[in-house]
Amino acid sequence: MTGGxxxxxxxxxxxxxxxxxxxxxxxxxxxxxFRAVPEGPGPQVAPPTDTAPGPLPEDPSxxxxxxxxxxDPNVLATDLAVPTGLVLLPDGTGIVAERxxxxxxxxxxxxxxARELMTVAGVDTTGDGGLLxxxxxxxxxxxxxxxxxxxTATDNRVVRFPLGGQPNEVVTGIPRGETRNGGGLVxxxxxxxxxxxxxxxxxxxxxxxxxxxxxxxxxxVFGQPVGASAVYSQGLxxxxxxxxxxxxxxxxxxxxxxxxxxxxxxxxxxxxSPTALPxxxxxxxxxxxxxxxxxxCAVSGDFVYLGALDGRQVHLVTLGPDGAPTGDPVPFLxxxxxxxxxxxxxxxxxxxxxxSNTDGLGxxxxxxxxxxxxxPPNSDADSPL
Numbered sequence: 286m287t288g289g290x291x292x293x294x295x296x297x298x299x300x301x302x303x304x305x306x307x308x309x310x311x312x313x314x315x316x317x318x319f320r321a322v323p324e325g326p327g328p329q330v331a332p333p334t335d336t337a338p339g340p341l342p343e344d345p346s347x348x349x350x351x352x353x354x355x356x357d358p359n360v361l362a363t364d365l366a367v368p369t370g371l372v373l374l375p376d377g378t379g380i381v382a383e384r385x386x387x388x389x390x391x392x393x394x395x396x397x398x399a400r401e402l403m404t405v406a407g408v409d410t411t412g413d414g415g416l417l418x419x420x421x422x423x424x425x426x427x428x429x430x431x432x433x434x435x436x437t438a439t440d441n442r443v444v445r446f447p448l449g450g451q452p453n454e455v456v457t458g459i460p461r462g463e464t465r466n467g468g469g470l471v472x473x474x475x476x477x478x479x480x481x482x483x484x485x486x487x488x489x490x491x492x493x494x495x496x497x498x499x500x501x502x503x504x505x506v507f508g509q510p511v512g513a514s515a516v517y518s519q520g521l522x523x524x525x526x527x528x529x530x531x532x533x534x535x536x537x538x539x540x541x542x543x544x545x546x547x548x549x550x551x552x553x554x555x556x557x558s559p560t561a562l563p564x565x566x567x568x569x570x571x572x573x574x575x576x577x578x579x580x581x582c583a584v585s586g587d588f589v590y591l592g593a594l595d596g597r598q599v600h601l602v603t604l605g606p607d608g609a610p611t612g613d614p615v616p617f618l619x620x621x622x623x624x625x626x627x628x629x630x631x632x633x634x635x636x637x638x639x640x641s642n643t644d645g646l647g648x649x650x651x652x653x654x655x656x657x658x659x660x661p662p663n664s665d666a667d668s669p670l
Contacts, residue, residue, distance in 0.1 A: 359659045361637075362392045362399040363652035368639040369468065370419025370433065371627045371656070375426060379629070379637055381656055382433065384415035384644075389431075389448070392656050394631075399656075403449050409438045413644075414461065417441075417468025418526075422506065423476045434470045434480065441466050443480055443508070455508035456515075460485050460498040465541070469501070469527035473534060477511050478504045479550075481524025481536055488541065488559035491520050499558060501527070501536055501550055512552075520555040520565065521548070526592070526627065530584040533608070535569070537579035537591060544571035545579040547591060549608055570602060570610055581628040583636065590617075590661065594624040594641055601661060617662055622655065623647050635660050 362381070370382035379392040380402065387408035391400045408416050414436030422430035422445070432445045432455065441459035444452035455478075459467070462485025469481025484490045484499035491499025494516070501524055503517040504510055511517075523539040538546045538556065546568035548556050557565035572579060574595070581592025591600040591614070598619035605611045618625065623642040630636060638657040642649040 356396075358396075359657045360652075360655050361394065361396055361658050362390065362656040363654075365390070365399075365639075365643075365654040365656065367415070367641055367644045368654050368656060369415070369417050369627060369641075370470070371629050371637060371639055372419050372421045372431070373629055373631055373637065374421070377631070379656065380419065380431070381639065382416045382419045384417060385410055387416045387435075389419075394658055405433055405435065405444075405446070406452055407435070407437055407444075409436050411436075411438075412463035412466070414441070414466050417466065418470030418481075420470045420472055420478070423472045424506075432470060432472075432478065434468050436461055436466055441468075441482065443470065443478070443504075445506075455506075456480060456502070456504060458497065459502075460490065460496060462486050465523040465539075467524045469524040469536060471527040471529055471534070473529055476506065478506060478508075479517065479527050479534055480504065481521070481527050483523035483525075483539075484521075484558070486541075488522065491522065491558040492555075494519075500524075501534075503552075517552055518548075518550045518554040518556060518566075520558045522558045525580040526582045528582040528584050528589070530589075531586075535582055535584065535589065537582050538568075539577075539579055542574075544573050545577035546571050547579070547582065547589065547602070569604070569608065570614070572596070572600060572614070576600070576616075578624070580626045580641070581638070583628040583630045585630045585634060588661075590628045590630070590636060592625045592628045592638060594626060594644075594646070597622075597624055599625055599628060599636070599638065599661075615662070618657075618659070622657060623650070623653070631658075633660075 366383045366385040368381045369384040373379050381390050387405040389402045416435045418434030420432040429447045430445050434443050440461045443456040445455050446452045459482050465483035465486050467481050467483035471479050480502040482500050490496045499521050500516050501518040502515045521538050524536050525539045526537045528535050534550045536548045547570040549569045554566045576596030578594030580594050583590045587604050589602040599617040600614035601617050602614045603611045622640050624647040626641040627639040635658050640654045642653040
């Protein structure tokens, strides 16, 4: 899936330059073992607390709550170590996962101080591996389970656990590399768990039916394949994020060279990596290298929001009834907070966004990394941002 073979007609016009990260699987050295343990309650992680993670300390809708606090009103949390996975709880708070430490922290929309909940065991952070994706169980209200996509010393895998508990294996054996480890994780409306993987720098794996690399996989909540095979779609380079619309699952594919793609996934689809062949599925959108580094996506109605690391912005894409963009993406937060990664939409339509300036490729501010919450601009490209 190179840019020369898959450029879509909706390319964004750009003038900025790009820091291109070349995928390479050589030189990978595991940092330690992963030890699976039974699912269940675990020890409370510091700082200690007398209560379980629960509701907001204050009603975030109380007038003046944000105005009474100093600093940028869009910033909910600071001083994080490469925040990647992000999910929203029914009470309106968020849980953010740090790639570099394996920590989970609770983040509050009223900008109360973030609270450390636990550290996920068994995470290996060599290369660009680590704690990469996070999803809530579709029955979270009943079982309290979180699902995480993480790297170990020997593989990438999906685990699940209750807050404060130990990780229990759901999917194991996803190929692990120095780079391009994927990390997309989302539940579909029917409860199917979709897992986005990377090709680990070996592009041929994306077309290898015997490999889980360079694919989107589909499982039930217990890790059993949905259908005859776990492979839902293939021919992908590095699926960094997945998001669900009303009638489709979308993936951001971070290409090794050329534009990054937003893909609308179909069962049995082939998205053309490493070489597009006749019959390959075309991308919904191709984002040029200079504003790409796609690493997050969220859907709200007809709008798709794409977090861009190299682009240092969120791309706002409006889709028509045919699923194609109705115009060029609109840049949002360009160059305001640096490298932007995960994007989630809350019940009020606000975007929760993680920055990624401490990942070794950005220029961190003193209080990076951050979790942001901000209302997106009007999607009309003619409206002022």
